[in-house]
Amino acid sequence: MAVVLIIITLGILLGLLARRIRARRATTPLTIAETTPTFNVVALGLQGSGKTLLLASMYHRLKSPAGQCYFITATRDDVLQLNEWYLQMADTAATGAWPRGTAKGETRHFTFTVKTHIDGAPHPILNLRYLEYAGELLTDLQDAGSTKQKELFAHIDSADALIGVLDGYRIRQHADGHPEGPLHLERTLNALLPVMLEASAPISFVITKWDLLADLHPDEDTRLSIVRNLLTSNDHFRSLITLHGATRVVRLIPVSAVGPGFATIDPNGEIVKTPQGAVQPTNVDVPLSAVVPGLFEQIESRLDHDSIAAIRAEVDRRTRQGALEAFASLTTFAGQLAGRTVLALLGTPTAAFGDTMLGFFLDSRMGTPPDEDRARLSRELNDAEQRLENIQLARRRVMYDMRRKVDALEGRLPYSRLTEGGW
Numbered sequence: 409m410a411v412v413l414i415i416i417t418l419g420i421l422l423g424l425l426a427r428r429i430r431a432r433r434a435t436t437p438l439t440i441a442e443t444t445p446t447f448n449v450v451a452l453g454l455q456g457s458g459k460t461l462l463l464a465s466m467y468h469r470l471k472s473p474a475g476q477c478y479f480i481t482a483t484r485d486d487v488l489q490l491n492e493w494y495l496q497m498a499d500t501a502a503t504g505a506w507p508r509g510t511a512k513g514e515t516r517h518f519t520f521t522v523k524t525h526i527d528g529a530p531h532p533i534l535n536l537r538y539l540e541y542a543g544e545l546l547t548d549l550q551d552a553g554s555t556k557q558k559e560l561f562a563h564i565d566s567a568d569a570l571i572g573v574l575d576g577y578r579i580r581q582h583a584d585g586h587p588e589g590p591l592h593l594e595r596t597l598n599a600l601l602p603v604m605l606e607a608s609a610p611i612s613f614v615i616t617k618w619d620l621l622a623d624l625h626p627d628e629d630t631r632l633s634i635v636r637n638l639l640t641s642n643d644h645f646r647s648l649i650t651l652h653g654a655t656r657v658v659r660l661i662p663v664s665a666v667g668p669g670f671a672t673i674d675p676n677g678e679i680v681k682t683p684q685g686a687v688q689p690t691n692v693d694v695p696l697s698a699v700v701p702g703l704f705e706q707i708e709s710r711l712d713h714d715s716i717a718a719i720r721a722e723v724d725r726r727t728r729q730g731a732l733e734a735f736a737s738l739t740t741f742a743g744q745l746a747g748r749t750v751l752a753l754l755g756t757p758t759a760a761f762g763d764t765m766l767g768f769f770l771d772s773r774m775g776t777p778p779d780e781d782r783a784r785l786s787r788e789l790n791d792a793e794q795r796l797e798n799i800q801l802a803r804r805r806v807m808y809d810m811r812r813k814v815d816a817l818e819g820r821l822p823y824s825r826l827t828e829g830g831w
Contacts (some may be wrong), residue, residue, distance in 0.1 A: 410484065443764045444521075449699055450563050451614075452546070452603070453573025454596050457618030459540050460509045461665035463518070464493035464574070466696055473524070476809040477802075480520040480696075490518075497666065498687045507680075516540040517555070520696070524806055526798045533806045534768070539563055546599045554665040554772030567609045576617030576662075577679060579635055583624060601644050604655065608811040609703040610656050613639075613826075614695050618662040620673060632823040633664055646667060656706040659698065660824050661817065664690040697813040700772045704772050709755045711746070718746035723773045730792060734800060738767055772798070772807040814827040 453459045467490040473479045482490065493507040497758050510516060518538045523530045541560055550557050564570065574596060582589025604611050615621075615635060625631040639660070640646045652658055667688030674680050688788070722741050741747040747766060754765050818825050 416654045417588075418742065433616070435466070444532045445765055445768065446519075446537055447568040447699055448563070448566055449569045449571065449696070450567040451538065451540045451571040451573055452600055453542075453616075454575065454592075454599060455511065455542050455544060456509055457573045457575040457578075457596070458509075458665065458688075459509050460493060461497055462614065462616055462663060462692060462695075463538070463540065464490050464507065464514075465665035467520075468494045469689055470520075471692045476693075476697075476813070478522050478524045478806045478809060480521050480522055481530075484516055488517050490592055493595045499759050500681045510540060511540045514542055515545075515560075522806065524802045525528055525793075525804050531802060533797065533803055534700065536699060539830065540695070542590045544599065546603060548619045548742050561603070564603050564607065567607070568703050570604060570607050570609050570611045571695055572596075572604060572611065572613045574613055574615050574639075576615045576620055576664075577673075577696070579615065579623075579638065580617075580620050580673075582638060583621070593639075593739075597642060597644055601648055602789060605648055605651065610658075610699075610706045611652065612659040612661060612695065612698065612702065615660065615662045617664060617671075617679070618690060619664040619666060619671065620679070621662075622668055623742050628662075629821045629823055632821050635662075636660055636823050636826070649826050655709050656827070657702065657709075658826040659702075659814075659818075660826050661691060661698070662821070662824070663692050663695065665692060691817065693812055694809065694817050700768070700807070701772065701811045701814050704769050707750060707769065710753060711749060715746040715749050718744065719750070719770070719773065723770055726770055727774060730793075732796070734767075735796070738770070741770075743767055767800075768803065768807065769814065771804045772811065774804055774808070776808060 428466040451459060467480065469489075470476075470478075472478045481487075494507065496507045516539070518540075520536045520538060521532050522534045522536060525531070526811075545557055545560055573594065578589055578596070580589070582593055593716055604793070621635065622632060622633055640649065649658055665687075666685075667690050669682060669684040670687055671679050671681055692802075700741070704795050708716070729737060742751060750769055751766060754769070
């Protein structure tokens with residue numbers, strides 16, 4: 409009888425304890441800090457290469473979640489400036505003037521926040537700090553006391569991605585046998601290659617004004633192969649690709665801020681707008697969308713076999729875990745050899761920020777994200793846990809969509825991949 413009473417008493421006590429734990433679980437908020445990582449992008453190109461039009465058209469393409477789950481925002485002043493450039497570019501009336509480009513020695517800074525909707529409200533996923541420099545800053549003598557060149561090198565050293573902007577108009581001149589073409593290409597490479605040879609960040613090259621090369625060949629990938637062969641015929645460019653090819657993917661991304669048929673080259677060699685032309689940008693969303701996937705691809709290529717196996721195992725676990733389980737598992741993984749190696753390659757300064765970046769890296773290695781209802785199946789979540797779950801799923805969708813844009817470009821234009829890299 410005494411044994412029965414003890415068992416009943418223990419049962420009651422355990423029931424009360426379980427109820428208390430559930431109540432505390434339902435009322436105690438999660439204290440997991442949300443951090444929004446920032447990735448630094450430096451774009452370099454000579455004056456007149458099309459950097460400004462690319463930037464305006466890129467913002468216009470990504471300012472709403474059309475064709476992807478994410479969109480970008482900027483400060484009010486930056487949005488006004490970008491919209492003004494875009495409207496001036498698209499205007500075929502009046503003088504048909506183009507927006508003013510980056511002057512020699514000029515620097516332009518824009519911070520874009522990549523957002524997606526969670527529970528009907530916009531939520532920041534990451535920041536992209538975009539710095540645009542005139543390449544002449546790397547080649548021209550500076551005024552006494554000027555610190556601009558020193559600042560540029562500091563930004564390059566801390567960059568997460570470098571974008572070299574190649575003027576498609578000058579490449580067209582080169583292909584047509586115009587003497588200005590190869591001379592301008594040499595001048596461009598003189599500015600870009602020295603810093604890119606020493607860069608530790610992923611690099612890519614963007615060919616602007618791609619619409620002006622449309623009649624080189626009717627097939628776009630064949631057209632890109634012609635341009636690629638022209639570039640790699642330069643010994644210095646070829647050596648850069650060879651040097652970096654073993655540890656990273658180097659891409660050649662053709663873009664047009666205005667799209668086919670909007671502009672043409674007149675008899676004087678000037679680029680002029682076509683009357684009644686309509687802007688239809690081409691690939692302008694790819695360079696910025698490729699920044700984070702490119703960084704993570706480079707990290708992958710530097711890992712040994714054991715680290716890769718450990719990462720794949722952790723990724724597999726994350727696909728089957730809830731938000732809290734994934735968070736706890738991430739903290740454990742960060743202390744293991746593979747996790748510490750990735751964090752070292754990411755160069756993350758603090759533990760909290762490091763966990764966020766490591767989570768981004770692992771999420772980017774996953775496949776298609778599940779829908780939210782399927783992800784929550786058989787899980788009893790309080791409001792805070794559900795929000796964390798939604799944030800993690802949203803981040804995975806953003807990473808997936810960014811990588812999908814890059815994969816789509818390479819699937820359509822295999823010659824855009826200058827090196828293999830990766831694992």
